[in-house]
Amino acid sequence: MNGRDVGPHANCDGANLNHARLSGANLYAINLRNADLVEADLSGAYLAEAKLVGANLSGAKLAGANLAGANLQRATLTGADLTGANLRRADLSGARMGGALTAGARFCHTLMPDQRMRDTDC
Secondary structure (H helix, E strand, C coil): CCCCCCCCCCECCCCECCCCECCCCECCCCECCCCECCCCECCCCECCCCECCCCECCCCECCCCECCCCECCCCECCCCECCCCECCCCECCCCECCCCECCCCECCCEECCCCCEECCCC
């Protein structure tokens, strides 16, 4: 990670965190713009207000993660596990989500990849 700390409010712009094990981590408002998180384990992580614009989360485990208010514009979530994740007020506009698992995920005021608002769980 080139000497960067991973934690709340950290700036990890462009970081390579492929296969990282961060389950249950407190990553509140972290900056992970354009970061590589391929197959990272972020299950149960607290990623509220995180900046994940353009991040590659292909195959990442985000089951039960709190992504409330997270910015995931143009992120790649192909094959990611978002089972039971909190996506309230998240911005997924332009995100690629092919094959992503979303069973039990909570959508409320969530901007979806096609620019539609999803309020299923408000």
